[in-house]
Amino acid sequence: MIRLSIPLRQALARLSLPVLIAVAFGTMLLGKADALLVERARMALADALSPVWTAAQQPVTAVRRAIAEGEALMKLRAENARLVEENERLHRWQAAALALEAENTLLRRQLAWIPDPAPQFRTARVVADAGGTYARAVLLAAGPQHNIRKGQIALDERGFAGRVTEVGARSARVLLATDINSRVPVTLEGSRARAIMVGNNQARPRLQHWPEGSLPREGERVVTSAEAGAFPAGLPVGVVRWTESGAAEVELFAQLDRLDVLRLFDFGLAGILPPEAVARPEPRGRR
């Protein structure tokens, strides 16, 4: 241990705060200037901590499951009635879907239609919130030999959740559709009009830039659009909801506040990825 005289030590202690505050501003500049270095540091840290988070996840999941169980027990009767009603409705839809499927197969056969390849997907567990105060993102734990890539699309069991933005050795970060930096090209299913779904850190992202004359209708289904080559067409996103102040929002199908497991789809789309992610020559096996 280096021995310093007491006045020198006191002077150093008094100086350390201003110097460190200056270094903090330097960190800000560094974060702006060298985003790649910061990203590497973040993913290295996330990789190191992902086992800890996976372990910490267990009690959280247990508590959440217990609460859900309790809620379900409380309203068992009402839930049952709702399910019976929904089951009837779904039976009717199933009949319609089967008829449509048969018709579709028939038509495809006549048109010599080349079907889209079935997309590859893998499932990963959500272990941490990677958004901080002003962002909406989650961290996924993946095995050491995962093949998760930037730009892959994350869906929960109901619909579109977000996109992979950072990939580490055993973890990946998914920017959720509600994040303020999220822009998703979508199609309004009724009018086939294109629009952009813009995140605003609230539960429901907004709809913007729809063509004049095709106003989104309340309750209209919103699906992804293949425009810009970032998403495949037709992934379920949500339904249109108008607010009282007259803004069109999307109520997402995905339950982003209680994500447990996400499915990551590889559609082989490079889309609007940053240049350094696309320039990397990666053979993408498409079958």
Added chain:
Amino acid sequence: MASTPGPKGRPEPPMGLMRRLDAALRAAFPAVFAAALMVLGATPVGVPGLMMAAALPCVFFWSIFRPAAMPAPVVFVLGLLLDLLSFTPMGIGVLTLLLVHGVAFRAREVLARTSFLLGWLAFCVVAAGAAVLGWVLQALLGWQWPAPMPGLHMFGVAVGLYPGLAWILTRAHMAMRRAEGAAP
């Protein structure tokens, strides 16, 4: 460490491995506890800003009651950890925590002697300042106006966490003091 005998009483025994380990653990506890709390705060429980809200009371408390264990370099490292963990623009957590540390450290003579309620009130003011600072920095670094709600939310969670955390940390502080008093 020199083991010179005191002017009176029994001579100080030489610093054994266990005692050295004990002292090191005691010195490291505040920072390690804060870091562990931040890592656990990242578990997805649906509360945005939980990490910052967990870090603020720790830095505030230790800067007042045990500034030797929470010096500015340690606060800097905690802030860096916060920024890296929460994927926010770099520097926001570092600057916020350093300023909180600076304010608490300057006012520690007064704050250490006030009642718990006044301390909590002072923490409310500091946390509000931290929330506003975080919001402004986010606006500057992200170059767009963030919604004010998450900041308010973070403030609320921090203020709500403070009594519980302060209770635990006070117990730890007392225990450490007793241990230091018992050591010759």
